[in-house]
Amino acid sequence: GAVVSQHPSWVICKSGTSVKIECRSLDFQATTMFWYRQFPKQSLMLMATSNEGSKATYEQGVEKDKFLINHASLTLSTLTVTSAHPEDSSFYICSAPMPSGSGNEQYFGPGTRLTVT
Amino acid sequence: DAKTTQPPSMDCAEGRAANLPCNHSTISGNEYVYWYRQIHSQGPQYIIHGLKNNETNEMASLIITEDRKSSTLILPHATLRDTAVYYCIVRVGGGNAGNMLTFGGGTRLMVKP
Numbered sequence: 018g019a020v021v022s023q024h025p026s027w028v029i030c031k032s033g034t035s036v037k038i039e040c041r042s043l044d045f046q047a048t049t050m051f052w053y054r055q056f057p058k059q060s061l062m063l064m065a066t067s068n069e070g071s072k073a074t075y076e077q078g079v080e081k082d083k084f085l086i087n088h089a090s091l092t093l094s095t096l097t098v099t100s101a102h103p104e105d106s107s108f109y110i111c112s113a114p115m116p117s118g119s120g121n122e123q124y125f126g127p128g129t130r131l132t133v134t
Numbered sequence: 135d136a137k138t139t140q141p142p143s144m145d146c147a148e149g150r151a152a153n154l155p156c157n158h159s160t161i162s163g164n165e166y167v168y169w170y171r172q173i174h175s176q177g178p179q180y181i182i183h184g185l186k187n188n189e190t191n192e193m194a195s196l197i198i199t200e201d202r203k204s205s206t207l208i209l210p211h212a213t214l215r216d217t218a219v220y221y222c223i224v225r226v227g228g229g230n231a232g233n234m235l236t237f238g239g240g241t242r243l244m245v246k247p
Contacts, residue, residue, distance in 0.1 A: 051235075066234055110178070
């Protein structure tokens with residue numbers, strides 16, 4: 018069935034480096050995908066809306082130059098954390114609307130745990 | 135979006151029904167009630183949604199009060215695998231492009247043997 022995958026599932030990087038996280042929709046197309054961030058023992062916080070063929074829409078307080086989003090195809094959105102710092106360590110999750118849904122029913126990826134040392 | 139209120143945590147015995155409440159007293163007529171759950175260290179999972187009628191699927195039942203100011207998610211026979219944080223979200227029905235979801239604190243359900 019249709020699912021959303023993320024790669025990698027976890028990554029450890031050094032402070033100052035960049036990390037790319039991929040979000041893929043499997044067996045369905047997604048013109049819109051969403052990126053969330055979740056800190057320990059907290060709820061999910063929307064970071065940005067990824068739109069295929071156009072610029073992403075970022076939530077207030079999220080630096081667009083730091084969190085680069087590219088929605089290059091109908092099945093792939095990428096989030097690049099540039100010049101990562103320890104405070105960027107978090108659980109990053111993407112989602113895509115279910116093809117048969119009304120828009121609010123979404124498939125979520127398994128998440129990517131980023132640790133910046 | 136209407137604000138939702140959920141108890142922070144609940145316990146349930148394995149095999150028994152888990153009834154998770156959600157208050158949404160400011161819900162508008164065109165807003166739906168959605169339920170998602172998040173098992174530890176995983177992405178959220180869609181469970182069910184409804185507008186005003188009660189709904190049932192293979193995962194759960196959703197009971198919405200007549201005035202729509204509250205709802206209850208029912209897991210009829212809870213298993214240990216149902217241990218998760220359950221989120222109640224109220225949202226206007228979306229278009230084909232999809233809508234962002236706003237997650238509150240949710241209810242941490244602990245199913246115990």
